[in-house]
Amino acid sequence: DAGITQSPRYKITETGRQVTLMCHQTWSHSYMFWYRQDLGHGLRLIYYSAAADITDKGEVPDGYVVSRSKTENFPLTLESATRSQTSVYFCASRNREYEQYFGPGTRLTVT
């Protein structure tokens, strides 16, 4: 199916554990993004990627790591999860007209 998918959709993990959130898009868009959405903050950019092997920090990158070995995948890793990283995470890709397409989100709870 064409589109952008995220997995898992829901995740509960413990403080200190490593967690990887997956994102996959089928459009071959060059740009991809990771956001987190929290009440009172709206969407905040964590990391983005302009192409395979090119990534850059957004507004709130601390505690997160990304990689982009293939154009279609953009995984986000929390190296040592903290309670403050409890959030809803959205992956997005961008077409040539600057419009962004969002995945369904991953709801992460860190206990």
Add this chain to the structure above:
Amino acid sequence: SQQGEEDPQALSIQEGENATMNCSYKTSINNLQWYRQNSGRGLVHLILIRSNEREKHSGRLRVTLDTSKKSSSLLITASRAADTASYFCATDAGGEDRGSTLGRLYFGRGTQLTVWP
């Protein structure tokens, strides 16, 4: 901050009425976009207006942009219960923010629209 700020934070109307949401921003922009988010879902792109455009239509949506006032408005005409959602404006600051952040969007906190049947 380069974030857009939506106003009002919440809007409640009856079906058939028009809904108007406003967005203000602080820096020069390449384009401004509006997105909708239904509860528990991802954001959906609605419409993009470029910095050299003043008005754009898409179905029941009308977007205006005033770059001198650094503001935009989204009008939804003849609202339906299915329009109930959060609406976000997002600015692409390509003008002053090229290079490392080209294509990056800055989102506001959104307007929660409720349309009652």
